[in-house]
Amino acid sequence: MKLTSLAFALNAFNLAAAWPTFDIWSRGSKTPGLEGFALDNPIGPTTGGKGAKPITVTSADELLTAVRGDTPKIIYLEGEYHPSGRLRPGSHTTILGKGKGANIIGEGISLINATNVIIRNVGIRFVTGDDGMNIQNTMRVWVDHCEFESQISLELGPDYYDGQLDIVRASDWITVSNNYFHDHWKVSLVGNSDVLREVDIGHLHITYHHNYWRNLGTRGPAGRFGHQHIYNNLYEDFLYQAIHSRSDNQVLVEGNKFIGNTPIALDTYGLVIPEDSPNTCVCGDEELDGFANLGAKNDFGKSLVNITQVGDFTKAPYKYSLTPLKKVEKVVRENVGLGKIKV
Numbered sequence: 001m002k003l004t005s006l007a008f009a010l011n012a013f014n015l016a017a018a019w020p021t022f023d024i025w026s027r028g029s030k031t032p033g034l035e036g037f038a039l040d041n042p043i044g045p046t047t048g049g050k051g052a053k054p055i056t057v058t059s060a061d062e063l064l065t066a067v068r069g070d071t072p073k074i075i076y077l078e079g080e081y082h083p084s085g086r087l088r089p090g091s092h093t094t095i096l097g098k099g100k101g102a103n104i105i106g107e108g109i110s111l112i113n114a115t116n117v118i119i120r121n122v123g124i125r126f127v128t129g130d131d132g133m134n135i136q137n138t139m140r141v142w143v144d145h146c147e148f149e150s151q152i153s154l155e156l157g158p159d160y161y162d163g164q165l166d167i168v169r170a171s172d173w174i175t176v177s178n179n180y181f182h183d184h185w186k187v188s189l190v191g192n193s194d195v196l197r198e199v200d201i202g203h204l205h206i207t208y209h210h211n212y213w214r215n216l217g218t219r220g221p222a223g224r225f226g227h228q229h230i231y232n233n234l235y236e237d238f239l240y241q242a243i244h245s246r247s248d249n250q251v252l253v254e255g256n257k258f259i260g261n262t263p264i265a266l267d268t269y270g271l272v273i274p275e276d277s278p279n280t281c282v283c284g285d286e287e288l289d290g291f292a293n294l295g296a297k298n299d300f301g302k303s304l305v306n307i308t309q310v311g312d313f314t315k316a317p318y319k320y321s322l323t324p325l326k327k328v329e330k331v332v333r334e335n336v337g338l339g340k341i342k343v
């Protein structure tokens with residue numbers, strides 16, 4: 001976020017203080033703070049449960065029930081939830097953690113065959129048996145100001161936890177912004193198999209901006225068959241490939257900063273390292289290379305950039321505000337994760 005737009009946003013919040021509590025939609029027809037593919041796409045802006053009367057859920061069972069179905073709904077979360085199973089939100093849903101943010105522990109969220117979902121100010125932690133969040137065959141999603149956390153250890157290995165935020169099966173028009181991803185091995189997989197070309201090709205348009213990725217293994221993100229616009233992210237300490245583009249996938253990478261021990265910032269080479277895909281042979285898994293395009297200057301630090309193919313995704317098809325590279329680290333650190341938005 002540019003400082004000018006930050007000042008504007010703060011101003012807007014002050015103005016909004018006298019407005020009805022939690023009515024964050026009345027400021028305009030657009031969703032405030034949203035940019036990228038979840039805003040500008042052929043279907044229309046992501047608005048979640050806009051227009052619905054907000055409810056607050058206080059127990060995990062209530063939460064599991066409240067998110068289901070396709071009628072518009074705005075669901076506020078408060079405190080900590082330990083659900084007995086995965087959340088399965090239907091279409092036209094907004095899930096918002098109040099105040100300092102709400103946390104869902106042990107079980108994650110699956111968005112399957114849905115459209116128009118917003119999830120903000122929610123921590124998703126220590127999910128086992130499946131991904132933290134999994135988005136399948138779902139259009140228009142905004143994941144913003146969330147925090148994803150598990151544990152990274154060489155003893156547990158890459159498969160103890162699954163992905164943190166996996167986006168698969170022709171999902172499309174998604175923005176992932178201002179999130180804090182940390183302490184995890186396989187972070188964000190886009191397109192989960194090279195044999196799903198027919199399913200995925202032409203989909204998987206995702207904007208990743210102003211996220212903080214720290215102490216992770218791989219996949220920040222790793223994309224197949226789609227287009228990901230990756231700007232103004234802060235990367236710190238990745239064991240293997242941070243951004244990986246393969247199987248004809250295209251990434252547009254701009255204004256990102258890489259610090260700490262991150263050997264490989266960006267790689268389009270189709271060889272999936274064994275640690276990324278441990279179910280394959282120890283030699284890794286060979287597939288077609290991807291494409292990478294560099295937009296506004298990145299600060300790759302000491303990290304390797306291995307671009308085997310430059311593609312034609314050289315410009316994002318929408319307006320967005322690029323934070324100057326010098327300010328990226330500070331702006332991202334100050335704005336990511338929970339408790340940073342007024343809810």
Ligand SMILES: *[C@@H]1O[C@H](CO)[C@@H](O)[C@H](O)[C@H]1NC(C)=O
Nearest residue numbers: 088110111112113114136137
């Ligand atoms: C999602 O849609 C596919 C294709 O129509 C269908 O086979 C599958 O059962 C659906 N899954 C769920 C969980 O609704």
Ligand SMILES: *[C@@H]1O[C@H](CO)[C@@H](O)[C@H](O)[C@H]1NC(C)=O
Nearest residue numbers: 264267269271304306307308
């Ligand atoms: C970079 O790409 C080349 C193929 O052009 C490959 O031989 C090499 O192993 C790659 N390096 C990494 C770190 O992936």
